[in-house]
Amino acid sequence: MNTDTPVIDADSPEAARADIPPTPQWLRLQRLFRHTLKVGEVNPLLLIVPQYRQEPGT
């Protein structure tokens, strides 16, 4: 299976929480949004869902 880590944009939520250790929930969100992140698509849910899940740094 191709599980290449997507390139993370400097303005992305991933960059904003770069110093915070990833939680299992955060890793799962990254996995779910892997195609969005890979091609740099705009999807407001990429911001709203982590905030709803109360992920640290969001």
Next chain:
Amino acid sequence: MTLIQADTVIARVCELPALSAVVMELIQSLGDDDLSADQLAKKISNDQALAAKTLRLANSSFYGMSRQVTSITDATAILGLRTLRSVAMAAGLAGSFPATASGGFDFKAFWRHSIGTALCARALATAVRREEEIAFTLGLLHDIGRLALVTAFPQQFAKTLAHQRANDLLPLDAERSVLGTDHAAVGGMIAEHWRFSPAIVQAIAHHHAPTDGDEASLADLLHVADNMAHALDMSQQEDDTVPPLSMAAWSRLALDEARCTQVFRQAEAQHESVCQALLM
């Protein structure tokens, strides 16, 4: 590539175990309030499996009933015609396709996602003031093309799944690459073949690519609800992924964070109880 032609799809779908006559009638009667509550109760009561599942769902925490509903007649009086119709359709659809093993297709995850999309669509419909019953039913039906493909073309679909996993593709891209068609197009054909209303056919066929327009359509609502159900991980399938979101559809629905959060809370609060009632 194993191209599947449109006429072959329809021919094979005709050979599939049909949706029960009651479920077909219920879906075709969507939006028609002339169907009387008595007629509806009789139709459901004549199908024992459907009646049992309908009662189980009516008694689940989804509907928050204060007392046990013990008969379909009771359910009609307590839930009302529209709600009972959507409960019975959900129960009937979930029981219509046998969960036979097929190349790693996960039926449980499929239904968990479909139910999640139905609940997101229903909550979204409330938020944007659209018909909740139709939205719920569309959520349940939106990936019916996938179910039809795996049931009617098990070997070809197994190749599609293998190709998708090996290359970490979106399901739609893997289907187009291996089969030459995709589940949205097939779903639209099936919905048309089953003589569902044009609005339902259009919404299913375009749920991954809503057409342009000035006003929010059912396809927009379904598209965003599907995206939300993936983003909320409602299928719990390890390789699930959020498909591309149409920003035009998103804008037409005029959603903001507060509305989304409300939709998420409502859908997640009901998801487990509906899955338990329908997937037992």
